[in-house]
Amino acid sequence: MSSNSLVSISDISRDEILDLLDRARYFEENPNSKILDGRVVATLFFEPSTRTRLSFETAVNRLGGRIIGFSDANSTSTSKGETLKDTIKMVANYVDLIVMRHYLEGAARYATEVTDIPVINAGDGANQHPSQTMLDLYSIYKTQGTLNNLTITMVGDLKYGRTVHSLLMAMQYFNPTFNFIASKELQMPEEYKEFCRTHGIKFTESTDFSEDVINSSDIIYMTRVQRERFTDIMEYERVKNLYTLHNSMLENSKPTLKILHPLPRVNEIDRDVDDNPKAYYFEQARNGLFARQAIITRALGIDPRK
Amino acid sequence: MSTTKKELAVAALRNGTVIDRIPSTALFQAVRLLGLEHSKCHVTIGNNLHSGKIGTKGIIKIADTEFPEEVLNRIALIAPNAVVNTIRDFEVVDKRPVRLPDTLTRIVKCDNPKCISNNEPMATKFEVVAHDPVVIRCHYCNHTVAGTDAQIL
Numbered sequence: 166m167s168s169n170s171l172v173s174i175s176d177i178s179r180d181e182i183l184d185l186l187d188r189a190r191y192f193e194e195n196p197n198s199k200i201l202d203g204r205v206v207a208t209l210f211f212e213p214s215t216r217t218r219l220s221f222e223t224a225v226n227r228l229g230g231r232i233i234g235f236s237d238a239n240s241t242s243t244s245k246g247e248t249l250k251d252t253i254k255m256v257a258n259y260v261d262l263i264v265m266r267h268y269l270e271g272a273a274r275y276a277t278e279v280t281d282i283p284v285i286n287a288g289d290g291a292n293q294h295p296s297q298t299m300l301d302l303y304s305i306y307k308t309q310g311t312l313n314n315l316t317i318t319m320v321g322d323l324k325y326g327r328t329v330h331s332l333l334m335a336m337q338y339f340n341p342t343f344n345f346i347a348s349k350e351l352q353m354p355e356e357y358k359e360f361c362r363t364h365g366i367k368f369t370e371s372t373d374f375s376e377d378v379i380n381s382s383d384i385i386y387m388t389r390v391q392r393e394r395f396t397d398i399m400e401y402e403r404v405k406n407l408y409t410l411h412n413s414m415l416e417n418s419k420p421t422l423k424i425l426h427p428l429p430r431v432n433e434i435d436r437d438v439d440d441n442p443k444a445y446y447f448e449q450a451r452n453g454l455f456a457r458q459a460i461i462t463r464a465l466g467i468d469p470r471k
Numbered sequence: 472m473s474t475t476k477k478e479l480a481v482a483a484l485r486n487g488t489v490i491d492r493i494p495s496t497a498l499f500q501a502v503r504l505l506g507l508e509h510s511k512c513h514v515t516i517g518n519n520l521h522s523g524k525i526g527t528k529g530i531i532k533i534a535d536t537e538f539p540e541e542v543l544n545r546i547a548l549i550a551p552n553a554v555v556n557t558i559r560d561f562e563v564v565d566k567r568p569v570r571l572p573d574t575l576t577r578i579v580k581c582d583n584p585k586c587i588s589n590n591e592p593m594a595t596k597f598e599v600v601a602h603d604p605v606v607i608r609c610h611y612c613n614h615t616v617a618g619t620d621a622q623i624l
């Protein structure tokens with residue numbers, strides 16, 4: 166097991182988070198270099214995710230590293246019944262780092278236990294996706310100049326949305342105030358509210374996406390409300406438009422407000438928001454490149470700032 | 472002490488182990504956890520006995536057997552208040568509560584069908600996140616389950 170692996174955002178400390186953000190800032194200023202010259206990185210996508218794979222592979226390429234791997238499990242021996250353990254042990258013979266995405270939850274954690282090569286979790290089912298959290302944190306840090314004392318409003322699917330859960334956990338060190346805005350069926354699970362209470366994190370909860378909440382926010386984090394999450398389709402029809410952000414709703418919001426969304430969006434952010442300078446979701450995705458360069462160099466024990 | 476002696480005397484044990492204060496609903500799970508289905512020793516099982524503390528309780532007596540601590544502590548998963556009495560020559564020589572270990576390896580099956588531990592030949596692993604009532608979390612997929620609902624392997 167390598168201690169440089171990154172499986173879950175809750176595995177790393179406040180100082181490590183801040184170090185990763187500083188690395189990301191460095192890479193934004195210096196995106197191209199040869200610091201991975203001679204290194205080989207495996208991108209093992211047992212489940213396809215073009216967006217995440219391209220981001221990781223670009224991160225490696227821009228730092229001069231080489232890539233081997235596959236983009237879906239059908240092209241591998243997994244489809245012939247090989248165990249994950251055997252696949253990981255085989256690949257570990259060839260590479261310095263494994264970036265993996267898997268449809269099974271806990272797959273990346275298990276992979277770290279069968280190899281000494283560092284492993285980066287690029288998503289394991291509905292469980293963890295720490296590079297998404299790092300790019301969210303970097304986007305917040307960059308736009309607000311700090312992570313401390315911010316009011317963050319989370320909207321949409323707070324029950325199943327793993328990005329909001331991971332972001333909540335990661336923000337525990339920075340004295341945030343959260344507003345949880347969701348329909349009854351998709352409210353923030355009790356275990357995360359309990360996490361807030363035990364960590365002294367202030368939060369409010371409402372089914373109403375009101376102007377007061379919007380105007381108090383430094384960050385509005387929008388998520389997708391998916392029809393298949395509802396047991397009652399009538400309920401979905403009733404609420405689907407209640408959690409859509411329109412440009413007119415931003416009239417009296419803070420000048421420094423930024424709107425984030427993990428993408429892809431469907432209709433939870435109206436297109437009329439896109440041209441508002443407060444819309445940040447496209448730049449947010451671009452920050453993923455720098456966040457992933459930060460995570461990759463940390464995993465390989467390379468410090469670009471030295 | 473006198474009530475304990477009276478109950479233990481129901482089937483007086485010369486040497487062995489008596490596990491007391493098991494909630495009635497957890498008794499047969501406890502029997503399984505101890506692997507008693509395969510025991511050749513004299514085993515006495517009592518259930519729905521009156522108990523002031525936990526309503527009704529179960530009790531298990533196993534003759535001529537002493538269990539390693541890690542085996543006994545598995546009982547804590549479903550019966551966090553169980554008490555283990557070690558009997559030698561008709562006397563209770565040791566009496567102590569069970570203690571749940573911080574991690575449970577190869578004891579519980581994860582209830583998440585999409586968990587790696589249900590799809591790969593590997594040991595399951597759970598961490599204890601709360602003690603009374605017991606709540607455990609899968610080391611791999613992070614699903615949590617109450618100790619009493621855990622599927623024991």
Ligand SMILES: [Zn+2]
Nearest residue numbers: 581586609612
């Ligand atoms: Zn699991």
